[in-house]
Amino acid sequence: QKEVEQDPGPLSVPEGAIVSLNCTYSNSAFQYFMWYRQYSRKGPELLMYTYSSGNKEDGRFTAQVDKSSKYISLFIRDSQPSDSATYLCAIKDTGGFKTIFGAGTRLFVKA
C-alpha cells in the first residue's frame, strides 16, 4: 500500500466552480500536510502547509486535515482558468527527513 494515495484525475470544472481535491494516507505518524501546485513544465510550488488536524484558509483556498480518518483535502472556491495545474498533496512525519508526495491531480478550469 502506498503511504499516500491521490486520484490523478484529470478533473475538469467550469469557471467559478468549487473544487475539492483529496488524498488519503496510511501512517498516523504523519503530522505535516502540504499542498503543492505545479504548472505545466515547471517545478512544484508550495500552496498550503498545515500541522496536525484542522482547517487552514488562504484566500480562495482551504486545506483540511482529518487525522481520525487519515484524509486531507484542498478546496478551491470560485475557481479560475489560472488555477489549471497539477495539485500534489505531500506528507511528512515529525523529525523525519523525507517528504512523501501523492501522484498529483490534474485540474482543468474551463472559461
Add this chain to the structure above:
Amino acid sequence: NAGVTQTPKFQVLKTGQSMTLQCAQDMNHEYMSWYRQDPGMGLRLIHYSVGAGITDQGEVPNGYNVSRSTTEDFPLRLLSAAPSQTSVYFCASRPDRTTGELFFGEGSRLTVL
C-alpha cells in the same frame, strides 16, 4: 536570488552512457534532495542530504549516485543509463533538516534511448 538552479534542462542519452545532473541553491539551505516524476507516480525521492558530507537513500536510489561536498551543490549521477530512467528530475531544498517548505528547481527532462 536564483533559488534552486538545475542544469541541463533537457538531455538525451543512449543506454549505458553516464551523466551528471547539476543542482545548486543559493539560499544556504541545509537539506537538499532529488526526486523523479513519472506519469501517475507522483514525485518519488531518489536521494537526499541533510548537510555537506551527509547523504542517504530515498525510495528509488538504484542506478543513481550523489555526493554533497558543499552546502550549495548536490549533483545526481547516472552511472549507466537505462530506458527506465527516462523521467523528469527535480532538485529541491529547504532551510531546515526536518521542517519547512521545499523549494524546487525547474526540472531536468531526461530521455534514455
